[in-house]
Amino acid sequence: MGILVGTASWTDPTLVRCKRFYPPGCSSAEARLRHYASIFPIVEVDSSYYAMPNPANSVAWAQRTPPGFVFNIKAFRLFTGHQTARDMFPADLQPHLPRNGKTSLYYKDLSAELQQELWCRYFEAIEPLRASGKLGVVHFQFAPWVICNPHGIRHVEHCADVMSVMDGCTMAVEFRNQTWFDEKRRHSTLAMERERGLVNVVVDEPQGSTNSIPAIWETTHPGLALIRLHGRNHETWNIKGMTASSSRFNYEYNDDELDPLARQIIEISKAVDMTHVVFNTNYEDQSQRNALRLMGFLDQA
DSSP: OEEEEEEEOSOOHHHHHHOSSSOTTOOSHHHHHHHHHTTOSEEEEOHHHHSOOOHHHHHHHHHTSOTTOEEEEEOOGGGGTOOEEGGGSOTTTGGGSOOSSOSEEOGGGSOHHHHHHHHHHHHHHHHHHHHTTOEEEEEEEOOTTOOSSHHHHHHHHHHHHHHTTSTTOEEEEEOOSGGGGSTTTHHHHHHHHHHHTOEEEEEEOOOSSTTOOOOOOOOOSTTEEEEEEOOOOTTTTTOTTOOIIIIITOOOOOHHHHHHHHHHHHHHHTTSSEEEEEEOOOSTTHHHHHHHHHHHHHHHO
């Protein structure tokens, strides 16, 4: 078993501005990634959710990190059921988008040909990471309105079918609607993930709302477990219009929270070849400090 601990993003503006993680003079994109990779063995790429990734970045990331470094990359927001502004699509495809009067589009709004073209471009963009052996998982964080009903299940399975054509590419699934793991449907959700070879993403996050799911400490893929730690900031979890880094994920785990998490992580890691742990508390250097602290607890255990 192996456990890799890291953070979501290494370029968050508040992280750069706080000047606590990056040393003086570490101001370029290359220098920051090299510094991050000298401390942590894994990172999550979040920019690929907001806009389609590009091959040039993947090549640069692979070159700027040491052997064995791992990138988990988020799926483009259109694929996960989120509304997507027209200017987030590749510029050459924007004239071909449906002219339906909508400023934002959903996956279902696009023709099959456009859908296929976007998938092809996404795969081309992450291919340099896969070819270099540095691609961990493609992380699908489905929209809160993707619920566990026939339509939602069909879309998840559609994504799994498309992803299966890319050899050496593992799909991880994070649901954001509690219907997937309620008492009635938890077993069928896990069964679907196991049948499809999808990684069940274990989350630690505020509870009590429809877009919160419980932490399901079960593995569904023999090779990998993924734990994402969103913090426990109940007050800001669902505030509208606030940026994630400035408020929603502003949370620092204390030792009394990290110690039992470390024990659960060690226990689940016994069932798989590799376990990824990603802190998504992206306010200033909270993620980095928490990740280092958790690594200490794991070493002690």
